[in-house]
Amino acid sequence: GQNIDQPTEMTATEGAIVQINCTYQTSGFNGLFWYQQHAGEAPTFLSYNVLDGLEEKGRFSSFLSRSKGYSYLLLKELQMKDSASYLCAANQAGTALIFGKGTTLSVSS
Amino acid sequence: DTGVSQDPRHKITKRGQNVTFRCDPISEHNRLYWYRQTLGQGPEFLTYFQNEAQLEKSRLLSDRFSAERPKGSFSTLEIQRTEQGDSAMYLCASSPGLAGGFSRQYFGPGTRLTVL
Numbered sequence: 001g002q003n004i005d006q007p008t009e010m011t012a013t014e015g016a017i018v019q020i021n022c023t024y025q026t027s028g029f030n031g032l033f034w035y036q037q038h039a040g041e042a043p044t045f046l047s048y049n050v051l052d053g054l055e056e057k058g059r060f061s062s063f064l065s066r067s068k069g070y071s072y073l074l075l076k077e078l079q080m081k082d083s084a085s086y087l088c089a090a091n092q093a094g095t096a097l098i099f100g101k102g103t104t105l106s107v108s109s
Numbered sequence: 110d111t112g113v114s115q116d117p118r119h120k121i122t123k124r125g126q127n128v129t130f131r132c133d134p135i136s137e138h139n140r141l142y143w144y145r146q147t148l149g150q151g152p153e154f155l156t157y158f159q160n161e162a163q164l165e166k167s168r169l170l171s172d173r174f175s176a177e178r179p180k181g182s183f184s185t186l187e188i189q190r191t192e193q194g195d196s197a198m199y200l201c202a203s204s205p206g207l208a209g210g211f212s213r214q215y216f217g218p219g220t221r222l223t224v225l
Contacts, residue, residue, distance in 0.1 A: 004151075033213075033214075035216075041218065042113075042200060042216040042217055042218050042219055043152065043200075043216045044216070045213050045214075045215070048213065087151050087152070089151070091212075095157055095164070095165055096142065096154040096157055096165065096167075097142075097144075097152070097154065097214060098154065099144075099151030099152050099153070100151050101149065101150050101151050102149075102150070102151045
């Protein structure tokens, strides 16, 4: 079967670091995406991992372990504008994305 | 690059009516996807086109749903005999569709459907 699991909610304070975990089980795995979605808006691309390891892009980093079916998104120096839903999505053989339910992150001052 | 556009942005209809949504992908993107998203959930895949060919349909796509991409550019999603359970945000995405490689999907703003 196909399954993407991530925590429903997380809270953090400005300036802190937060790690959002994602575990996945899919057939024909072809990479792991992270998207950010503000309320009422379209998802926007954050990162993509297909090989094991850490990809760093500014304040955001993403990690993948294919053998463990595990990924995380690391957000550093949190800002209020980072309050959003973070979606983990597995790419199936280059076609559809299978999304998790999303993790709602609330950043407080 | 004007991004993916969708029309209308909001649609309110009565149960039993038919509705049609349009998606204009980023020009020269040959792959186009439709997803549905309900409150508190991630987007769920509905269907996918490579140029004008509809290559994959989810089991979520009942017989009341039909999608077309007649000239390999814009796409339409029609829902016939709408039901209250069809109320959701309908998202369109496009990608360059690089075979075997990384192919980021770019999402449109969505069409929010409310069925009364």
